[in-house]
Amino acid sequence: MKYIKTVLKHTPVSQVALGCMRIGSMTEHQIDMYINTALELGYNYFDHADIYGGGKCEEVFGGALKRDPSLRDKMVIQTKCGIKKGMYDFSKEHIVSSVDQSLKRLSCEKIDVLLLHRPDLLMDPAEVAEAFDELEQSGKVVAFGVSNHSPMQIELLKKYVKQDLKINQLQLSVVNAGMISSGANVNIDNTDGVNRDGYVRDYCRIKDITIQPWSPLQHGFIEGPFLNNPIFDKTNKIITEMAEKYDVTDTGMAIAWLLRLPEKMQPVVGSTNIDRLKQIAKASDIELSAEDWYKIYLAAGYKLP
Numbered sequence: 001m002k003y004i005k006t007v008l009k010h011t012p013v014s015q016v017a018l019g020c021m022r023i024g025s026m027t028e029h030q031i032d033m034y035i036n037t038a039l040e041l042g043y044n045y046f047d048h049a050d051i052y053g054g055g056k057c058e059e060v061f062g063g064a065l066k067r068d069p070s071l072r073d074k075m076v077i078q079t080k081c082g083i084k085k086g087m088y089d090f091s092k093e094h095i096v097s098s099v100d101q102s103l104k105r106l107s108c109e110k111i112d113v114l115l116l117h118r119p120d121l122l123m124d125p126a127e128v129a130e131a132f133d134e135l136e137q138s139g140k141v142v143a144f145g146v147s148n149h150s151p152m153q154i155e156l157l158k159k160y161v162k163q164d165l166k167i168n169q170l171q172l173s174v175v176n177a178g179m180i181s182s183g184a185n186v187n188i189d190n191t192d193g194v195n196r197d198g199y200v201r202d203y204c205r206i207k208d209i210t211i212q213p214w215s216p217l218q219h220g221f222i223e224g225p226f227l228n229n230p231i232f233d234k235t236n237k238i239i240t241e242m243a244e245k246y247d248v249t250d251t252g253m254a255i256a257w258l259l260r261l262p263e264k265m266q267p268v269v270g271s272t273n274i275d276r277l278k279q280i281a282k283a284s285d286i287e288l289s290a291e292d293w294y295k296i297y298l299a300a301g302y303k304l305p
């Protein structure tokens with residue numbers, strides 16, 4: 001496993017993070033095993049959100065920390081807030097109370113990184129700034145970032161918020177890579193040339209913001225894995241070819257493709273399968289050649305004009 005520096009300047013974090021959106025129904029034995037094996041494999045970054053499993057995911061994770069408090073110092077815990085049923089809410093009251101509830105469920109005293117989950121269309125950035133100051137001063141949150149935000153939305157927040165915003169969690173996978181392909185199709189009259197994110201990739205590189213690709217093994221809007229899916233036969237054929245060449249599995253290769261991006265992204269993998277976590281940890285150590293990276297890019301149907 002490789003490690004990178006992100007917003008937590010003094011804490012190297014595993015280049016692959018584990019997303020905890022799917023752990024809500026794990027038994028005590030399963031979650032203890034998941035966390036301990038993940039740490040042994042080198043993963044030290046766990047991503048949560050207040051809404052995952054209606055709070056159950058944080059609660060199950062917190063149970064493991066209660067049973068073995070020594071785990072807490074071995075990991076970085078990130079969580080998110082701002083989504084409510086039928087609306088988004090970045091009010092100071094909601095942000096602060098959401099963190100308090102997450103801390104309770106996670107059975108810990110501080111959140112290492114707090115992300116604003118999705119842009120609240122009614123946001124008052126001055127209120128976000130007040131919430132962040134309060135959470136930082138009380139020691140409840142160490143660092144802050146965003147998720148699903150455009151460059152302009154981040155700039156607006158930065159006008160008010162004094163803390164660094166150095167993480168942006170965004171949807172990205174081999175088959176969901178418009179963020180990447182738009183960069184090769186500037187001013188071209190094809191679908192890849194349509195930029196939907198304000199060139200967020202370039203912006204994050206310029207501002208040293210770490211992109212955390214979410215659902216890196218899914219297609220559509222979390223519609224299922226694209227690997228072994230006949231809709232993506234052409235892409236999967238090349239992924240398998242490359243996986244064999246580099247002696248990793250298809251799952252590993254799909255993550256290695258993201259890790260090859262030079263800005264050092266931190267994919268957030270949601271697998272709860274220990275064997276798959278092993279495959280991904282192994283693949284995180286390989287270096288895909290530029291030629292092979294482009295072969296997968298083209299097989300996924302993206303264009304080079």
Ligand SMILES: NC(=O)c1ccc[n+]([C@@H]2O[C@H](COP(=O)([O-])OP(=O)(O)OC[C@H]3O[C@@H](n4cnc5c(N)ncnc54)[C@H](OP(=O)(O)O)[C@@H]3O)[C@@H](O)[C@H]2O)c1
Pocket residue numbers: 018019020021022047048117147148169170213214215216217218222224225227228251268269270271272273276
């Ligand atoms: N910021 C946001 O708006 C946002 C939105 C969604 C998610 N997230 C974050 O991103 C994390 C990852 O999301 P995700 O869980 O959708 O990610 P993912 O890693 O793309 O998908 C994981 C799911 O795909 C299955 N899977 C993976 N490879 C497979 C294969 N080769 N064959 C069959 N099944 C396979 C896994 O099953 P197994 O468990 O059996 O491996 C698991 O159910 C979440 O936990 C969350 O932390 C953030």
